Amino acid sequence: MASMRDIKRRKVSIQSTQQITKAMKLTSTVKLQKAKTKAEQSKPYFDFMYETVNSMLSRSGNINHPYLKAKDTGKTAIVVITSNRGLAGGYNNNIIKLVTEFEVPKENMVVYTIGSKGRDALERRGYEIKEDYSDIVEDPQYSEANMISRDLLTAFEQGEIKEIYLAYTFFKNTVSHEPRRIKLLPVEISQEETDAKSIPMNYEPGEEEALDMIIPKYITSIVYGALMQAVASENGARMQAMDSATSNAEEMIDSLSLLYNRARQGSITQELTEIIAGAEAIS
Amino acid sequence: MAELMKLQVICPDRMFYEGEVSMVELNTTEGEMGIYPKHIPLTSILAPGILTITEENGLKNAALHSGFVQILPEKVTIMAEVAEWPNEIDLDRAEAARDRAEERIRTKNSKTDMARAETALQRAIARINVIKH
Numbered sequence: 001m002a003s004m005r006d007i008k009r010r011k012v013s014i015q016s017t018q019q020i021t022k023a024m025k026l027t028s029t030v031k032l033q034k035a036k037t038k039a040e041q042s043k044p045y046f047d048f049m050y051e052t053v054n055s056m057l058s059r060s061g062n063i064n065h066p067y068l069k070a071k072d073t074g075k076t077a078i079v080v081i082t083s084n085r086g087l088a089g090g091y092n093n094n095i096i097k098l099v100t101e102f103e104v105p106k107e108n109m110v111v112y113t114i115g116s117k118g119r120d121a122l123e124r125r126g127y128e129i130k131e132d133y134s135d136i137v138e139d140p141q142y143s144e145a146n147m148i149s150r151d152l153l154t155a156f157e158q159g160e161i162k163e164i165y166l167a168y169t170f171f172k173n174t175v176s177h178e179p180r181r182i183k184l185l186p187v188e189i190s191q192e193e194t195d196a197k198s199i200p201m202n203y204e205p206g207e208e209e210a211l212d213m214i215i216p217k218y219i220t221s222i223v224y225g226a227l228m229q230a231v232a233s234e235n236g237a238r239m240q241a242m243d244s245a246t247s248n249a250e251e252m253i254d255s256l257s258l259l260y261n262r263a264r265q266g267s268i269t270q271e272l273t274e275i276i277a278g279a280e281a282i283s
Numbered sequence: 284m285a286e287l288m289k290l291q292v293i294c295p296d297r298m299f300y301e302g303e304v305s306m307v308e309l310n311t312t313e314g315e316m317g318i319y320p321k322h323i324p325l326t327s328i329l330a331p332g333i334l335t336i337t338e339e340n341g342l343k344n345a346a347l348h349s350g351f352v353q354i355l356p357e358k359v360t361i362m363a364e365v366a367e368w369p370n371e372i373d374l375d376r377a378e379a380a381r382d383r384a385e386e387r388i389r390t391k392n393s394k395t396d397m398a399r400a401e402t403a404l405q406r407a408i409a410r411i412n413v414i415k416h
Contacts, residue, residue, distance in 0.1 A: 038296070045293045048360060052353060056326070142295045142364065204313050204327040213328050214351055217364070224295055 004263045011256040018249035024087065025242035032174065032235035039171055039228040046225040053218045056201070056211070057187065065208065066157065067215045070186050074162035076104045077130070077152065078111055079184070079223070081168040081230040082118030084137050088234055089241035091169065092117040094179040098167045100125065102181070110161060112152065114227070130155075140231065145224035153216055156185055168226040169233035175240065177233035184219055288320035289358040290336065292345075292366055299366045300345070306337040307359055309347060310409075318354055325354045329363065331405040333413050344369060346413040348406050372410045381407035 057068070080099055082092045095118060099111070111127045113119035116134040123129055131151060136144045155161050164184040169177045203210045285305035292300040307318045310332025334347040350363040384404035391397060 041297050042295055044291075044298055045295045045362065048291075048293055049362060052326075052360075052362070146364075200324065202323060202325045204311065204325060210326055210328060210351070214326075217350070217362070221295065 004260065004267060007256055007260045007263055011253060011260060014249050014252050014256065018246055018253065021242045021245040021249060025239055025246055028235045028238040028242060032232065032239055035228070035232035035235050036171070036174075039225075039232045042225060042228050046221050049218055049221045053187065053214065056214070065211050065215075067153075067211070068186050071159065071162040074159050075108050075110050076163050076165065077155065077161040078102070078109060078165045078167060078181075079148070079152070080111055080113050080115070080118045080122065081137070081166075081226055082113070082115030082121075083230075083234040084116045084134055086117060087241060088238040091177070091234055091237035092121070095167055095169060096121045098179050098181050099127070102165075112148070114148070115230075137227070137231070140224065140227035142220070142224050145227060146220045149216060149220040149223050152184070153219065166222065166226055168230045169237075171229045171232040171236065174236050177236055182222075184222060187215065187218070285339075286320045287339070288356075290361070291359070292334070292347075292361045292363055294363050294366050299363065300336065300343075302336075302338065304336050304338050304359075306335075308333075308335040308337075309352065309361070311352070318359055321356045322354050322359075324356070327352050327354070329361070331402065331409040333409060334361070334366070344413050346372060346406075346409045348409065349402075367410070367413075369413050372414055374411065374414050377407050377410035377414075381411060 078099060080095060082095050086092070092115070099118075099122060102109070106125075106127050109127060110130040111122055112131045112133070113122065113129055114133045115137045116132075119129055119132050119134060133144070133148055152161075152164055156164065163186065165181055166184050167179070167181045170180045171177055287303040287305055290300065290302060290304045290307055291298070305320070309316055309318075310330045311327040312330045313327065315332070316327070329347060329350045329352060331346075331348045334345045336343040336345070346367045346369075347361070347363050348365040350361065350365075352362070353360045381404060384400050384407060387400040388397070388404065391400075
């Protein structure tokens with residue numbers, strides 16, 4: 001049996017770890033609330049943006065716009081949203097898995113990372129990191145999403161990349177988050193919504209100019225929306241991970257307390273036996 | 284009583300305005316525009332300017348910076364990247380921004396990004412106009 005002192009030392013160390021996990025759980029709960037409200041508030045914009053772009057594209061089906069046409073040459077770009085900090089359970093790993101299990105070989109892939117955990121992991125695995133925007137992940141702003149989408153579109157227009165994907169974690173609810181990979185460019189139209197709204201639409205200025213201006217906004221809004229979802233998911237994942245860590249610590253402390261008490265009793269009994277034995281020897 | 288239509292002004296971070304209105308005025312890249320109910324379907328691109336909302340009981344002004352507007356006979360939806368009510372605007376800051384932008388345009392050289400300076404100027408002017416309206 002381990003000595004009393006050893007057990008005590010372990011117990012104290014687990015207790016202080018538990019304090020940390022407990023505090024982290026509380027802070028991530030607060031952060032989650034904030035991120036969740038933000039994600040919810042930003043939703044109408046994206047829903048409407050998606051709807052508009054879809055109905056625009058379905059009505060002007062055969063329009064010949066560079067953003068809508070698939071190219072043959074160039075690499076595949078993937079935007080990877082992870083977190084800057086760990087201790088969030090499987091949050092970062094799930095996203096990295098999405099990238100490594102992607103059917104495109106990594107020689108033909110360039111990665112745009114948002115979040116240093118994803119950047120480090122993919123760099124280690126030999127992916128080409130084109131750009132890194134890790135510093136924005138703490139509190140993403142719309143203007144920053146705008147900057148990212150501009151970089152992406154420039155690379156797309158110059159023919160460096162032929163298609164753009166986005167890997168992020170979708171925030172279903174507080175306990176369930178789903179890693180997702182979606183295609184940003186070229187824009188794909190889902191056919192089922194085509195006939196729903198067949199009001200002829202006029203454009204001012206022309207349709208091409210309107211698309212020129214609306215598609216970048218569409219990309220920005222998806223990136224921004226994904227960032228919001230990802231931040232909410234990150235905090236949700238961390239809250240869960242820290243919650244289970246705290247209860248695990250609790251369990252360990254309980255069993256160590258038991259061991260400690262047993263060891264204490266054992267040592268008292270031993271002392272008593274020694275004293276009695278000593279007294280008997282004298283008399 | 285004037286006819287009403289639905290107006291939504293949506294920003295990335297919030298629902299800016301939602302309600303029944305009788306007229307909307309805004310500034311597009313093609314010029315200023317007033318929209319009454321039963322307008323023909325139209326999608327247009329916004330330029331920085333004032334958004335004037337005529338409700339049943341009064342007017343509301345706001346600054347609108349960029350985005351686009353989708354007009355349907357019964358409903359107008361404005362997708363704004365930035366929209367501000369007058370009480371959210373800092374007049375001193377807007378005036379400082381206007382002076383800065385003017386300065387940039389005046390002393391232009393090959394490095395000046397004219398398009399950027401001009402939109403900055405338009406934005407600042409839109410903000411100032413909303414407050415002084």
